[in-house]
Amino acid sequence: MEGPLLRPLPLWRQRSGGLAMHQAPQHRPVLVEQVADLFQPIESGWIIDATFGGGGHTRRLRDELAPDVRFLALDRDPEAEARAAMLGPRIRFVNSDFRHLGEVAEEAELDAITGVLFDLGLSSLQLDDATRGFSFRRSGPLDMRMGAGSLTADAVVNEWDEPDLRRIIARYGEERFAGRITRAIVAARPITDTASLAEIVRAAIPAATRRRGGHPARRTFQAIRIAVNDELAALAEGLDAALDLVQAGGRIVVISYHSLEDRIVKRRLVSASSSPEAPPLPVSTPAVAPDFRLLFRKPMTADEAEVAENPRARSAKMRAVERVSSRADV
Ligand SMILES: C[S@@+](CC[C@H](N)C(=O)[O-])C[C@H]1O[C@@H](n2cnc3c(N)ncnc32)[C@H](O)[C@@H]1O
Numbered sequence: 001m002e003g004p005l006l007r008p009l010p011l012w013r014q015r016s017g018g019l020a021m022h023q024a025p026q027h028r029p030v031l032v033e034q035v036a037d038l039f040q041p042i043e044s045g046w047i048i049d050a051t052f053g054g055g056g057h058t059r060r061l062r063d064e065l066a067p068d069v070r071f072l073a074l075d076r077d078p079e080a081e082a083r084a085a086m087l088g089p090r091i092r093f094v095n096s097d098f099r100h101l102g103e104v105a106e107e108a109e110l111d112a113i114t115g116v117l118f119d120l121g122l123s124s125l126q127l128d129d130a131t132r133g134f135s136f137r138r139s140g141p142l143d144m145r146m147g148a149g150s151l152t153a154d155a156v157v158n159e160w161d162e163p164d165l166r167r168i169i170a171r172y173g174e175e176r177f178a179g180r181i182t183r184a185i186v187a188a189r190p191i192t193d194t195a196s197l198a199e200i201v202r203a204a205i206p207a208a209t210r211r212r213g214g215h216p217a218r219r220t221f222q223a224i225r226i227a228v229n230d231e232l233a234a235l236a237e238g239l240d241a242a243l244d245l246v247q248a249g250g251r252i253v254v255i256s257y258h259s260l261e262d263r264i265v266k267r268r269l270v271s272a273s274s275s276p277e278a279p280p281l282p283v284s285t286p287a288v289a290p291d292f293r294l295l296f297r298k299p300m301t302a303d304e305a306e307v308a309e310n311p312r313a314r315s316a317k318m319r320a321v322e323r324v325s326s327r328a329d330v
Pocket residue numbers: 027028029030050051052053054055056057058074075076077080096097098099119120121122123124146234235
């Protein structure tokens with residue numbers, strides 16, 4: 001589990017000595033109406049917001065759901081704790097990676113878990129804070145840690161062997177110029193900040209393709225961030241824990257932002273909602289019903305109006321399941 005980050009406060013908070021909520025940078029929650037609708041049938045128990053971030057989804061659920069519903073908010077970023085504290089006594093916060101959801105829920109002694117929400121990736125608060133090192137548009141240190149992990153982007157960029165670096169840029173960035181980019185990074189070592197890294201990546205990509213598909217460094221930054229935070233393994237473990245924890249009638253809702261995440265989410269949720277394979281004939285056993293049902297088959301996406309207001313929503317895909325078996329049967 002992650003402890004406090006030994007890192008100075010971001011500059012906007014040092015200068016202001018703490019800003020009022022209306023002045024502070026905000027994170028706009030994605031698909032918030034649809035998330036509220038999906039949790040609407042839940043009338044009691046605990047909903048775990050596994051990715052509290054700016055608290056936009058939890059705030060909406062707190063306001064819309066019955067007063068008996070309480071919330072356990074998790075985030076691996078310790079800066080989320082102060083925002084959770086502003087949402088009042090129905091919300092408890094734990095600074096943890098959601099891969100430890102099982103242990104966290106056990107320690108918190110939650111009686112009934114009736115919902116789990118994952119809204120994956122980074123918040124705008126993290127992306128817009130140059131000191132965190134996530135942005136290819138603002139210069140900052142090569143950090144990219146969401147929480148208190150020991151691996152930094154600096155180590156990945158300046159110390160990893162060329163084949164390892166190429167492998168993650170190709171796999172986690174789905175970057176077809178991974179070879180050229182890796183060679184350029186290795187030749188430019190040591191690289192000291194995100195602006196230099198973004199420029200090295202931009203220059204390594206053939207000029208004709210630089211203007212297509214967003215900023216040329218976007219995929220490489222995504223790849224390094226996924227590696228630094230071990231995001232895909234954490235997602236698989238967090239989903240398994242959620243599937244294990246939620247009680248009958250409880251719902252799990254997941255919003256992902258790129259195909260690597262969505263593939264893991266789809267595979268886990270579809271498999272939990274399918275009957276286990278029948279043994280080969282001639283052994284005949286009664287069919288085993290699945291523990292979950294998919295609430296809809298195709299992922300929900302944001303409409304044009306939401307995307308126009310919040311470009312982060314463009315790539316969002318939401319999937320959801322409901323437990324149909326009682327946990328005691330599992
Ligand atoms: C997209 S933001 C969530 C925004 C939030 N739903 C809201 O409305 O403000 C994702 C958050 O999840 C956190 N996060 C990402 N991966 C995590 C993990 N494995 N464990 C815990 N928190 C994680 C990030 O630190 C970030 O604050």
